[in-house]
Amino acid sequence: MLELKEVCFTIQKDGDPVNLVNQASFDVPRGHFMAIVGPSGCGKTTLLKTIAGLNPESGGSLWWDGRNLSEDGDLEPWEIGYVPQFSIAYDELTVDEAVETATRLRVKCRNTEELDQRIDRVLEETGLAPIADRHIRVLSGGQKRRLGLAMELVSDPKLLLCDEVTSGLDPRSEREIVHLLHDLSRNDGRTVILVTHSLAHLELYDSILVNHEGSVAFHGPPNQLTHYFSVDDSEEVYPTLAKQSGTEWQESWAKHRQAYYQKLARTRELHIEAGVIKLPASEEPAVGDDEQSPKKKNKTTPPRLPSTFSQFGTLLARRWKIFFRDRTQVLLQVAILLCFPILVTFFAERGKEPIKRLSDIPEENIVLELQSRVEVREDQIRVGSAVSGMIMFEVILLALMGSNNAAREVAGERKIMEKEKFGGVRPVSYLLSKLAFLTCLILAQSLWMAMFVEFFWQFSGSFASHVAFLILVNASITAICLAISSVMKTPEQSSLLSIYLVGFQLPLSGAVLALPEFFETLTQPFVSAYWAWSGSIEALGGNIHTAVDVITETELSPGNVCFFALCAQTLVGVIVAWMGMVRHQWDN
Amino acid sequence: MGRRASSGLNATALIGIAAVVLVLVATGTMLLKKGKTEGFTGQPLPVEETFSNATAMRRNEYTVEGKVFRIESRDSGVGVCLMVGNEGGEEEAVFIKVPEEIATINLERDVTYAFKIRVGEGGVNVATAIKKP
Incomplete structure (x- = not known):
């Protein structure tokens, strides 16, 4: 039984405490179908979220089967199902795939047979079996609500909370959904x-x-x-409510509560006797009867959560499936992958030009010596600028790819992630799946960039180091943008900030114009492009390195320091991304 | 045992994050310090004498440390000009020829290097070893 004892949820508004849930006390027995109704803004969803544990109760206590949820531990993910107002499925998947993914993420199945049985049962229960192969994007509103329910039912929850799942539906669909919920409350x-x-x-x-x-x-x-509100029609209840304050209604209700609860209990007993409500043997037979023999209690074996690795595998498989089914995304990635390196190669010819050297024996004629020096300097400036520019171009384009990879990765599916976390998905599984997916993109983009450009312009120096720096700059920007994505409230905010991040890389790197020293000291640690550019130039050898050094005013850093800085940025990005994923952001 | 809303980063995770940050700072500091190695030991180059009596210094070996302000690519390696403090406390420009086989590290302007040099037959300083102190 669910019991609320004087539960409050209080927020501060203009410095004053406001009770959004005001000393709510009520009981809901097992096998019960209850509606929370009230006019808009009366706190229905807030109350539901408080029951779900998404709003921390400021006072009072919530009990489930004699267990204080604040002190003895919250409801296990399998025990509770929460169907929110928004869609919790990806449009690119089919109904069957969405339910299968939900099952794999929430329930540890012994074998494929058990998995299939669970999926089939849920599809049958919610009436989705005939449209199991249909893509979610083509489902009607009512079918999407059914799918939301199905995805919650995979763990066979004992408490199912539904938030406005009938709103916006046509009368027929609304009736069907309410009937379905009614039926779901009759068993188990x-x-x-x-x-x-x-x-x-x-x-x-x-x-x-x-x-x-x-x-x-x-x-x-x-x-x-x-009868209670002294009205002829239920439609008149809301206007009647407005005649008194909530507190007055509550005080009035407290006087009648016991009498109405007795009526509820009598009806319930009749329903149980008539077999309308079927309770499992281990459950309580009636309201207020908490006694259960230990032998009966042991009969139900709660489902176990899959391991972190299993959840990671499921999330990663789903990510790839969604990626390949989103044609626009695939085309964009392919276009970026192919076109960006081509842009770099436009400058390859200048980077390949030879650079004159001064003779070991200086010219005796001072004019000839000076002329020779001018020619060498001109070559150095021309080739050095081209090489430095090409390296920075590679770096900036990879930074742009990194930003494109990760900016919406978490923020774009924040609600689904929060819902899945509620259902038992561990943030670390989520993070690992994102990292694995993004690592594949990073490697494909960076290696292709390095090798394609190498084909047209041979890197003079340690090519392996250059490749490492290209991979690292892409990784660090990707990690930082993933962090931004996991911290920001909306995908739009995240995308904007990520684009700004890349936009500032070039001017702040000092590769084009040297920055004032104090400003350089302040910004350099955070500018990934500087470290990748500086590291790559350090990897250049001999004559070309000297030429780049001649045209560069900004001080270059040793390769190992550049490597460390990029690794540190990546690590910090991953840590912040993880913190953002752990943080409760249900309301965003 | 709080409810979902109160779950988030626990103390262990915060300690772990603090440890990672500390390791990063320590490693970064160590890397930066690692570059500050000692210069070469040996007789320092008498800077003023190189202008007045270079030929007399032929075949002698010296050590010299200074900030590079010019690098020239030459047929057989690199020529560097560096500013070196003399006995009077003033700075003088010194030219050193760095053969290709010695230039194992990339030389950069505005960076201080330590050189072990041998004065060649024509009185030209030729590097035999380089360090970035």
């Missing part, structure tokens, strides 16, 4: 709580909870609703 002692603003199909619920200004104004049988 599953408690279903639906938040809705609709007062249709009230007869299907076991109880109705009316919320007003964060306070419980009524919780009782649906057929008593009009």
